[in-house]
Amino acid sequence: METNIFIQLLGNNWIAYTAIAVLPLGFLLLYALVAILAELKVSAWMQDRLGPMRTGPWGILQPLAEVVKLLQKEDITPDLANKVLYNLAPYMMFTGAYAAVAVIPFSQQFVPSNINLGLFYIFAVSAIATIGVVMGGWASNNKYSLLGAMRSVAQIISYEIPAAMAILATAVLASSLNLNEINTVQDGGIFNWFIFGGPGPWFKVFVLPFTFGLCLIYMIASLAETNRTPFDIPEGESELVAGYHTEYGGMKFAMFFLGEYVNMFIVSAIMATIFFGGWQSPFGSSIMSGPVWGLFWFLAKVGTVVFFQIWLRWTLPRLRVDQLMDLGWKYLLPMSFICFFAIALWKMLI
Amino acid sequence: MANYIKNMWDGVYTVLVGMKITWKHMFMKKVTVQYPDEMYPIPKNARNRLQLYADQCNGCNSCARICPVNCISIETLRVTPNDPENPKVLEDPENDHWLPRKLWVTKYDIDMAKCCYCSLCTTVCPSAAIQHTTDFEYSSYFKEDLLYHFTAMTPETVVSKKQMLEEHQAKEKAAKAAAAAKAAEEQAKAAATASAN
Numbered sequence: 001m002e003t004n005i006f007i008q009l010l011g012n013n014w015i016a017y018t019a020i021a022v023l024p025l026g027f028l029l030l031y032a033l034v035a036i037l038a039e040l041k042v043s044a045w046m047q048d049r050l051g052p053m054r055t056g057p058w059g060i061l062q063p064l065a066e067v068v069k070l071l072q073k074e075d076i077t078p079d080l081a082n083k084v085l086y087n088l089a090p091y092m093m094f095t096g097a098y099a100a101v102a103v104i105p106f107s108q109q110f111v112p113s114n115i116n117l118g119l120f121y122i123f124a125v126s127a128i129a130t131i132g133v134v135m136g137g138w139a140s141n142n143k144y145s146l147l148g149a150m151r152s153v154a155q156i157i158s159y160e161i162p163a164a165m166a167i168l169a170t171a172v173l174a175s176s177l178n179l180n181e182i183n184t185v186q187d188g189g190i191f192n193w194f195i196f197g198g199p200g201p202w203f204k205v206f207v208l209p210f211t212f213g214l215c216l217i218y219m220i221a222s223l224a225e226t227n228r229t230p231f232d233i234p235e236g237e238s239e240l241v242a243g244y245h246t247e248y249g250g251m252k253f254a255m256f257f258l259g260e261y262v263n264m265f266i267v268s269a270i271m272a273t274i275f276f277g278g279w280q281s282p283f284g285s286s287i288m289s290g291p292v293w294g295l296f297w298f299l300a301k302v303g304t305v306v307f308f309q310i311w312l313r314w315t316l317p318r319l320r321v322d323q324l325m326d327l328g329w330k331y332l333l334p335m336s337f338i339c340f341f342a343i344a345l346w347k348m349l350i
Numbered sequence: 351m352a353n354y355i356k357n358m359w360d361g362v363y364t365v366l367v368g369m370k371i372t373w374k375h376m377f378m379k380k381v382t383v384q385y386p387d388e389m390y391p392i393p394k395n396a397r398n399r400l401q402l403y404a405d406q407c408n409g410c411n412s413c414a415r416i417c418p419v420n421c422i423s424i425e426t427l428r429v430t431p432n433d434p435e436n437p438k439v440l441e442d443p444e445n446d447h448w449l450p451r452k453l454w455v456t457k458y459d460i461d462m463a464k465c466c467y468c469s470l471c472t473t474v475c476p477s478a479a480i481q482h483t484t485d486f487e488y489s490s491y492f493k494e495d496l497l498y499h500f501t502a503m504t505p506e507t508v509v510s511k512k513q514m515l516e517e518h519q520a521k522e523k524a525a526k527a528a529a530a531a532k533a534a535e536e537q538a539k540a541a542a543t544a545s546a547n
Contacts, residue, residue: 046372050382216362315368331358 005109005291020112024101032261033063039310046314073250081247082139089136090248090255096128097262104269105180107279107294118179119167122270123160126225129263130156133227133234136256137244148243151321152234155224158328159231163221165336166214169343170274173198173211183278190282195275200350207346210339215275217336219308222267224328226260228309230316231324238318264306272301397467398486400460402500405440406479409453413471413480421464422471422480425457427511430518441477455501456508462488463496 006023010016037052040062044051052059077086103118105111115121130153137149173194174182186193195215197204224231227243235243245256272278278301279294281287288297319327383390392398409426429437429451437451471480490496503511 042376045376045380048375048378048381050380050384053384311369311372312365315372316365327361331361335358 004111004114008109024104024106024112025098028098028101028262028265029258031265032258033067035261035264035306036063036066038307039313042307042310043314046311067254070250070254075250075252078141078247080141082141085135085139086247087252089132089139090245090252090259091132092135093129093132093259094255094262096125096130096132097259097266099125099128100266101262101269103179104266105183105273105278106298107291108180109291110295111180114178114180116176116178116181119171119177119182119270119274122179122266123164123167126263126266127156127160129259132259133244136248140244140247142247144240144242144246145244148234148240148246151240152227152244154321155227155231155234155324155328158325159221159224159332162217162328162332162336163225165333165340166218166221167270167274169211169214169340170194172340172344172347179273179278182274183280186277186280187285189284190277193275193277193280193282204346207343210342210346211275213335214339214343215271217332217339218271218275219305220327220332222271223309223312224324226263226267226309228264229313230319232313232318233321233324236318264309265302268302268305268309269298271305272298276301276305392484392486394484395482396484396486397469397482399462399483399488400465400471400498401481401483402458402460403440403443403479403481404455404458404500404502406443406477407455407458408439408451408477408479409455410476412474412476416470416474418468418470419464419466421461421466423457423459423461424455427454427456427508428452428515429454430511430514432518433511433514439477443478454503454508454511456503456511458500460498460500461496462498463493 004016004020006016006019010019037060041051041059052062055061055065077083100122102113103111103115103121105114133152134149137145137147137152140146170182171177174185176182176185182194186198188199190196192199195211197207197211200207223229227234233239235245240246245253248256277297279298281289281293281297283289409424411424411426414420414422414424437454438448439451441447441449467482469482472478472482488496
């Protein structure tokens with residue numbers, strides 16, 4: 001089956017490719033607005049507040065108001081900043097985040113680019129976002145920015161490895177790095193998802209704790225990768241003003257912000273794809289499945305994971321730098337190795 | 351090793367406890383009061399904007415004298431004894447008990463920009479004519495807008511009442527002068543008779 005409906009409909013030409021490239025951008029901009037509103041509202045509700053209530057009914061137009069505010073702001077470049085790097089960094093960050101969307105399987109019929117090295121590609125391009133962070137932090141010529149950028153890099157190095165281990169384990173289970181292929185393998189209902197060990201005989205319950213643990217490890221690591229609380233030390237407000245984007249304002253700040261929210265979407269999409277069956281219906285391939293239902297299930301799963309991220313953000317306080325390193329190197333890394341080893345062993349035995 | 355596993359367990363468990371708490375709070379009643387639309391109830395004895403009930407004010411000037419910041423300024427005018435209007439002062443609003451008015455209150459201004467909300471004026475007022483209200487939303491762009499004029503009299507009535515009083519006073523004065531002249535005349539007459547004797 002062709003995995004890209006646009007090539008099917010419009011033919012193998014530039015119009016199809018433009019549509020494929022632009023559609024996720026539009027979707028992500030819309031998603032960012034919804035995610036910002038969700039962040040505002042969920043944070044307010046968890047603190048017994050109402051959140052924005054004045055812009056539109058129940059304040060649903062608040063994100064639009066914030067975008068308009070950011071658009072109106074003056075575009076400032078500090079005198080002593082490195083002009084080229086300073087102006088490039090926000091776009092670098094967004095580009096890195098957006099490039100990863102290329103391989104996300106939104107639905108059976110819509111995988112922007114169905115390449116065989118999908119997982120590997122995502123890990124490669126999501127590192128570009130970190131370069132954006134370092135560029136912005138260094139070029140700002142500000143101590144807080146530089147500290148934020150340095151912390152961000154230290155954090156990404158510590159958490160990229162457990163995350164990679166978690167992803168590698170699912171690659172072992174699916175015997176593929178193609179994200180669409182990984183989804184196809186998880187066919188047959190909720191218990192065939194990789195969080196529950198993937199398809200297999202009844203004694204897969206022995207591997208279930210390990211896959212579940214890996215899912216947890218990836219969740220924690222993804223929080224650290226997106227610089228969100230409890231791992232927001234790169235931009236800890238109380239210590240570093242705003243971390244690497246201290247000096248940024250207006251549209252450049254908006255690009256950083258958008259990049260962060262897109263990053264959030266990417267890690268949630270990876271999580272939904274490799275652990276929760278992506279576009280697979282939780283009731284098996286005969287009930288509520290198909291390209292449109294696939295898109296629905298995928299977005300529902302991503303939305304749930306994003307909600308979890310927001311939930312955790314408003315539950316947990318920030319970790320100290322040493323605690324963060326402790327958690328990353330002493331707990332997550334050995335645990336991810338153990339889980340990976342167990343899963344690889346199980347895959348060898350069956 | 352046991353400590354290591356315990357740490358891990360604690361890490362997961364305490365996070366779950368925290369998440370349970372935040373989840374519960376998500377559906378709790380919110381504490382926000384959307385101020386301009388709804389308000390906290392204000393106690394009846396709150397000291398906010400001053401209000402004068404002109405019917406009850408007898409113009410005794412106690413409030414102006416006790417005010418520590420001099421924000422009340424009062425001008426009064428004597429009521430002509432045979433005023434055709436026969437003005438009255440509401441002495442007891444609960445029992446609707448009225449007394450004859452002795453003084454017109456021609457000017458009663460309170461400068462709320464100066465007021466320090468000490469409530470002394472309401473304490474000394476013999477007829478509870480000046481009182482604090484619960485209205486606190488009266489900020490304005492100009493200081494002049496905070497000067498409140500409370501008198502119920504129009505400038506025209508003030509002028510007419512003043513004229514009436516002046517006429518009355520002139521009449522009284524004339525009567526007095528006549529009486530004095532008469533008395534002096536009588537005295538002179540008496541003195542004349544005395545000296546004649």
